[in-house]
Amino acid sequence: MSKNHFDYIICGGGASGLLLAYRMCNDPYFNDQSILLIEKDAKNTNDRTWCFWELGDGDLEMMVHKTWNQAYFNADGFEMDFSLAPFQYKMIRSLDFYQFMQKTLAEFSQLTQIQERVSSIGENDVTTEVQTYHGGLIFSSIYDPKSLYQQKKYPVLLQHFVGQIIETQKPCFDPGKIEFMNFNVPQKGNTRFMYVLPLTENKALLEYTLFSENLLERKEYVDSIKAFLEKLPTGGYKILEEEEGKIPMTCYRFDLKNSPRLLHIGTAGGWTKPSTGYTFQRINEKTKALVDFIKKGEPLSRFGKRDRFWFYDMLFIDVLAKDNAQGSDLFKRMFQKNSPDLIFKFLDERSSLIQELQIMQSFNVRQFVSALWKRIF
Numbered sequence: 001m002s003k004n005h006f007d008y009i010i011c012g013g014g015a016s017g018l019l020l021a022y023r024m025c026n027d028p029y030f031n032d033q034s035i036l037l038i039e040k041d042a043k044n045t046n047d048r049t050w051c052f053w054e055l056g057d058g059d060l061e062m063m064v065h066k067t068w069n070q071a072y073f074n075a076d077g078f079e080m081d082f083s084l085a086p087f088q089y090k091m092i093r094s095l096d097f098y099q100f101m102q103k104t105l106a107e108f109s110q111l112t113q114i115q116e117r118v119s120s121i122g123e124n125d126v127t128t129e130v131q132t133y134h135g136g137l138i139f140s141s142i143y144d145p146k147s148l149y150q151q152k153k154y155p156v157l158l159q160h161f162v163g164q165i166i167e168t169q170k171p172c173f174d175p176g177k178i179e180f181m182n183f184n185v186p187q188k189g190n191t192r193f194m195y196v197l198p199l200t201e202n203k204a205l206l207e208y209t210l211f212s213e214n215l216l217e218r219k220e221y222v223d224s225i226k227a228f229l230e231k232l233p234t235g236g237y238k239i240l241e242e243e244e245g246k247i248p249m250t251c252y253r254f255d256l257k258n259s260p261r262l263l264h265i266g267t268a269g270g271w272t273k274p275s276t277g278y279t280f281q282r283i284n285e286k287t288k289a290l291v292d293f294i295k296k297g298e299p300l301s302r303f304g305k306r307d308r309f310w311f312y313d314m315l316f317i318d319v320l321a322k323d324n325a326q327g328s329d330l331f332k333r334m335f336q337k338n339s340p341d342l343i344f345k346f347l348d349e350r351s352s353l354i355q356e357l358q359i360m361q362s363f364n365v366r367q368f369v370s371a372l373w374k375r376i377f
């Protein structure tokens with residue numbers, strides 16, 4: 001096999017690219033095959049913090065930085081402290097993830113990792129600023145939102161936020177309990193909430209988050225975190241770290257860009273849950289399923305099917321895009337009328353039809369019927 005030919009090429013070595021490479025390398029099926037991973041960056045900074053809920057110990061447990069068993073929800077005068085059982089909420093710092101992957105993947109001779117910028121991806125080859133590589137199957141996690149914004153069929157909201165790790169003078173956080181969604185911030189016609197992940201009594205990651213169409217000026221996110229902290233007995237605080245994100249929330253058919261030998265993965269493949277923006281645990285699960293799928297030798301375009309959860313998400317995003325101020329009411333109804341474990345199961349797409357009907361009854365049915373009507377006609 002020539003130096004530039006690989007059985008598999010993975011473009012982008014972030015969460016999905018690295019996890020796919022990790023799973024392939026750990027599967028004996030790929031022992032005699034060649035895998036190329038192309039990433040443009042050094043991946044040596046803590047550029048994001050991933051959180052997700054999970055049942056019991058997962059196979060990424062060794063990287064988990066912190067877990068929580070309790071949570072808090074607040075919307076429109078409805079407050080609730082709840083146990084996350086049977087789930088746990090977990091945090092992975094991306095730098096720990098990148099370092100673990102760099103160390104582990106270096107041991108696999110079937111994997112070649114290069115730091116180059118991909119400039120184009122074809123059916124059989126990937127061209128970087130340096131040269132062209134030929135691949136049997138190609139996976140790309142390089143997210144290009146151009147086609148997403150060129151279409152009108154599926155509204156595009158963003159989960160956008162600025163997060164700050166804050167250290168306070170006085171203890172003012174409960175390190176055992178997250179604030180999952182605290183809508184007790186001015187909504188200003190949008191869906192806005194504070195998300196608080198306490199690390200100790202004095203230290204927490206606070207993310208001022210919106211589910212809306214347009215980004216804000218950076219100052220507005222930062223000022224909102226400041227205003228939130230002013231209500232706490234911090235005794236003064238300093239900002240230790242900062243991160244920001246804009247995650248697409250849409251039912252746009254990213255999968256239509258796939259072909260028998262090219263599959264888009266991660267955010268670029270539409271693996272983000274449209275109604276919440278959660279992606280990391282889906283990447284974790286889907287990369288496992290993808291490795292099994294590759295071994296069957298079927299065309300990559302057949303990987304992953306739309307199901308009823310895609311349809312629920314579509315109606316949810318339609319409703320929220322039409323009236324962006326509805327978010328706090330929608331989540332409030334969901335938490336008021338259903339047990340948290342059912343909600344997390346539903347968001348994990350593991351609920352039964354009966355359970356989904358129960359959740360749907362929590363909402364104002366007219367809003368959803370109207371969204372459905374528009375979709376049909």
Ligand SMILES: Cc1cc2nc3c(=O)[nH]c(=O)nc-3n(C[C@H](O)[C@H](O)[C@H](O)COP(=O)(O)OP(=O)(O)OC[C@H]3O[C@@H](n4cnc5c(N)ncnc54)[C@H](O)[C@@H]3O)c2cc1C
Pocket residue numbers: 011012013014015016017038039040041047048049050051052116117118119141142143243244245246247265266267268277278279280281283
């Ligand atoms: C700050 C932040 C916090 C987040 N927190 C959570 C969370 O708590 N929970 C959750 O579920 N989801 C979260 N997400 C969403 C999602 O999980 C992450 O964005 C995740 O990293 C997506 O994985 P990915 O592989 O699709 O993209 P990425 O991890 O972004 O990987 C794509 C890779 O492609 C590389 N790349 C891009 N262009 C090129 C090119 N031309 N050539 C070569 N390489 C290229 C990039 O450098 C990058 O490494 C968060 C996102 C952000 C931005």
